[in-house]
Amino acid sequence: MMQDREGRMLAIGFDADDTLWHNERLYALTQGKFRELLAPYGDAAWIDQQLYATETRNLAHFGYGIKGFTLSMIETAIELTGGRIGGREIGQIVEWGRSMLVSPVELLPGVEEVVATLAQEYALLLITKGDLFDQESKLARSGLGGNFQHVEIVRDKDEAVYAAILAKHKIPPSDFLMVGNSIRSDILPVLKLGARAAHIPYAITWQHETAALPETALDGYFQLEAMDALPALVAQL
Amino acid sequence: MMQDREGRMLAIGFDADDTLWHNERLYALTQGKFRELLAPYGDAAWIDQQLYATETRNLAHFGYGIKGFTLSMIETAIELTGGRIGGREIGQIVEWGRSMLVSPVELLPGVEEVVATLAQEYALLLITKGDLFDQESKLARSGLGGNFQHVEIVRDKDEAVYAAILAKHKIPPSDFLMVGNSIRSDILPVLKLGARAAHIPYAITWQHETAALPETALDGYFQLEAMDALPALVAQL
DSSP states (O other): OOBOTTSOBOEEEEOOBTTTBOOHHHHHHHHHHHHHHHGGGSOHHHHHHHHHHHHHHHHHHHOSSHHHHHHHHHHHHHHHTTTOOBHHHHHHHHHHHHHHHTSOOOBOTTHHHHHHHHHTTSEEEEEEESOHHHHHHHHHHHTOGGGOSEEEEESOOOHHHHHHHHHHTTOOGGGEEEEESOIIIIIHHHHHTTOEEEEOOOSOOOGGGOOOOOSSOOTTEEEOSSGGGHHHHHHHO | OOBOTTSOBOEEEEOOBTTTBOOHHHHHHHHHHHHHHHGGGSOHHHHHHHHHHHHHHHHHHHOSSHHHHHHHHHHHHHHHTTTOOBHHHHHHHHHHHHHHHTSOOOBOTTHHHHHHHHHTTSEEEEEEESOHHHHHHHHHHHTOGGGOSEEEEESOOOHHHHHHHHHHTTOOGGGEEEEESOIIIIIHHHHHTTOEEEEOOOSOOOGGGOOOOOSSOOTTEEEOSSGGGHHHHHHHO
């Protein structure tokens, strides 16, 4: 833990996908192609619904990430077409998966500057769930790696996982701020621990990550429009 | 780091797949079914060769693990049949992948006792590569988790990765012994760091993991028949 100029201790955790860089739009784009491929068999809403059902069912086995998404698309295509989908079409789906895995990492506006600035005064952690291989590769391609004291790639982000990360790095919850786009994964479990959390919404939220905030006021909860509002929040904490 | 009864410091790293529990035979079993499925299109040796070529090509994108293996089987099936493979057959391959992911974790002989005994005197680390989700799930199902002070799931096991792990936990290479079945991943990079390594071969080695030992004698290299020979080695180090 570092002390800032005013002697305060603060560690800041960042989510990665859709907080530091674009991610969900890549899934949305691929899902658009998937809809087109299956258009002869059903309408878009129905295809989306079936794919989401397959993904949800497979989460317990596949976890998060592009490989699991690709397998879920393949499975859904076979189910929806009663097995009539051909090998070539499925080959296309595999190819979409591979091209998602190598698609460029595009940082969100303000991220590069804000992360570099905060790294000078605070201990920064990257806390992301998903596929280890894919997340490490994206972090490497993002060029942001050097700013983070610790990188934690975890299978899911719930209260117990956050508690274990904070304990491991000896960070009291009162000295921790989490920043992310998912109410479900980045905000609610962190607030339950007594830490603070800043929500920066992304344009698209995967259905699985949506969650409602309680209607009562939440201690330690902050809503920001975009990443460049973060330094001002941190300065006033 | 702990000191043992004689005041020595020693940290012992364990590989997981095919060192603590059976793994490769599950792949071999599935690959057998894959060969049968594609038998109308080519002979077994040719199918194996094509699958291995696809896996190798995909490693840089998919990493290690069952999901990547499943996608590689699908891709190979489509290629080998010129796209003639049907949706139902591909659905079977997806199903094999899912059933691999939930198949029981079977410990190798002696592992449970040896790991529990050594954990009383030494700091044990689990150092495994592969899919985060799958490896965490296997560790949980193995019942061995409580014996390890640290669990490191990494994207690959080379000299730099081992050096980073030892540095993070402040373990000098001279106080470290790695135990595993892969010459390529568990032995050679560890010896290069000046640490020690004990090789316990598994019945089957995936082609990708084979590597020859140098012909000259290697400092710090030990070959063991099975896990239950480990405590005696540790005691004489």
